[in-house]
Every structure is written in C-alpha cells, then in structure tokens.
Amino acid sequence: MLSLRALAAIISLTLVNLELVTCRSPADGGKAPAPTAEASEVVSLPGVDTSNLTSREKADWSMFVTELLAPCPDQPVSVAECVKQKRDCRLCLPAAQFLATQVREGKARSQIEGAFRKRFAPDQIKTLEVHDSPALGPVNAPVQIVEWADFECPFCGKAAPALHGLVDAYPGQVRLVFKHFPLSIHQHAEKAARAAVAAGKQGKFWEMHARLFAAHAEGKELDDATVKRIAQDLRLDLKKFQDDAASEATADVVTRDRKQADALELSGTPWIYINGRHFDLTHFDLTRDLPNWIETELEAKTGKRPSRVTPSDAGSASAGSDAGPAGAASTKRAEKAP
DSSP, X not given: OOOHHHHHHHHHHTTTTOOOOOBOSSOOOOOOOOOOOOOSSOOOOTTOOOTTSOHHHHHHHHHHHHHSBOSSTTOOSBHHHHHHTTOSOTTHHHHHHHHHHHHHTTOOHHHHHHHHHHHXXXXXXXXXXXXXXXXXXXXXXXXXXXXXXXXXXXXXXXXXXXXXXXXXXXXXXXXXXXXXXXOTTSTTHHHHXXXXXXXXXXXXXXXXXXXXXXXXXXXXXXXXXXXXXHHHHXXXXXXXXXXXXXXXXXXXXXXXXXXXXXXXXXXXXXEEEETTEEOOTTTOOTTTTHHHHHHHHHHHHHSSOOOOOOGGGOTTTTTTSSOOOOOOOOOSSOBOOO
C-alpha cells in the first residue's frame, strides 16, 4: 500500500526538472514575509505537529487557528476550539494542519487567509455540470475532479499523469472529468478539442487525449495531418471521425465547456476543481498539495482513512468508466485566455 508521502513522490517523479506553472501570463509576484502575530498564548492542538516551527511561526500559527472559523458552517467556533472540543467537523484538524504548513512556508497573512478561504470556506464550493463529459472512475466516487484544459497548453499535458494517477491510486474513490477550453492563442487547440470529442463518439476519447498531449510534447503541430495520423493509429472510422469533428454538434460541446468556464471566470489552463472547490494553481501545487487534498476530501466524505493501491495493482482502477491511457505531467501558473 502507498503512504501519502509515497504518493506525493510518485507524482513528483513526473515533474522532475520542471517548474510547476500553468498556461498564464503575467507571472505571479513574489511572496511577502509572513506576519508577526501578537497572540498572547501559543496554542497546542492534538494531531498538529508544530515542533519544526520557530517561536515566531508558532505565534503566527496560534493567531490563525484562534482567529479563523472552523470550516463547517454548523460549528461557529474557531479552528482551535473545534479541534480542542472535538467538534463534529472532520475538516477542523486538516484545517489546523493546513495553516501550520502555510506558516512554515513563509506566506504572508493575506496569502494564508486567501488560501485558507479557497480550501475550506463553504461558500467557495461550486455546482458543476458534468453529466455528459468524458470521465474516468465511477460516477458515485466520493471525490470528483473536474479539469478544463487545452491540448496545446504544455502545462495541461504535464498535469495529466498526476490527475490520472489519482484515479488509479484510489480505485473506486476518485472520478476525473475532462472539459475543453481551447485558448485562442493556440493555433490548433480548437481543432484538437473537436478531434477529441469526435474520437469520443467512437469510444476513444482518452486514447485521443493521450496521443494529442504526447504529440504536442514531442514538438509536433496538432494540425490536420497529425490528427489524421493519430485517428488512423487508433483505428477509428476515418470518415465518421472527420465528419464528427467538423459537425455543429461537436462544436457545441466545445462551446458549452468554454461557456461553463467563462461563468467560473477561468483565467488559465489547466483549471481544476475538486468536489466543486477550485484547486487554484496560484495558491496550490500539484506535487506538494494535491495528494493531501485528496486524502482530506476522502476522509471527510467517508469518515475513514482512504485505501490506496500501488501502481502495479491499479489495473482495474478505472473499471466501469470510459477510461483509456493517460497522457503526460504537472503545473502551477496558467496560460491566460485573452
């Protein structure tokens, strides 16, 4: 069985020697120094290890867990009181641990409070329409990941294995849904999106998904000739594939996904939601934060530690879904739509 640290290591291996960014500009600014707390008492909470924090960091953390409210709206107490009193909120302890990590990383107060809100505030959860989008994993999985991506965005291609790996690592517990957001700055992105939709009509969406990302990673243009070769390699009915790719129905699918992203104010790709909550790559990192996020969601939903499998045992992880092979590695800073 994989440990959480081992899962993070597996994801890290796909990202070695890569700066974790997303398709976006301009680049994010630097980090401001962390605040100095004026809390009169250093808090100690069961289940939160603060031994590697400095005295100042412990004071800062104590301030945050004392000031910020518990993640569950029916528990109107601070994070610290929620943990101490063992309130009926499974997110309180993860919230306190999250704040310790943020302080340890030297984040400014505004950054920590912003990240905490995105991660735990109840009003940050969105309802997403996904019923007919291609997906891996069972429809009733306790964790649902929804990703908007562009086949010519290199960071989307690099993110694919980390996201696909979660479906395999937590069989039956994670569902991955794909949505299209071809950026106008990418010459062939729209046609590539249509090609994926057309391949899906012949049951080969994920195979096309993988091949498009792989071809782009190899430096190939995703032009008509490249897409045609991929379709032939996948043994698609070529005439049907080309007719479907050019159809109004296929264009409508891509347009629908784009409009949904616009409503969510998408600012770059990949754009990821986990159980309706934005995994904002300006605040969070796929290598460092994603495994713990998934573990926390699973435990909060099921009330028990999630079961994990090693990659060699994960062959049946996508059973019952419209699955196919995965495509490429990770991210953190987006390629911005004009």
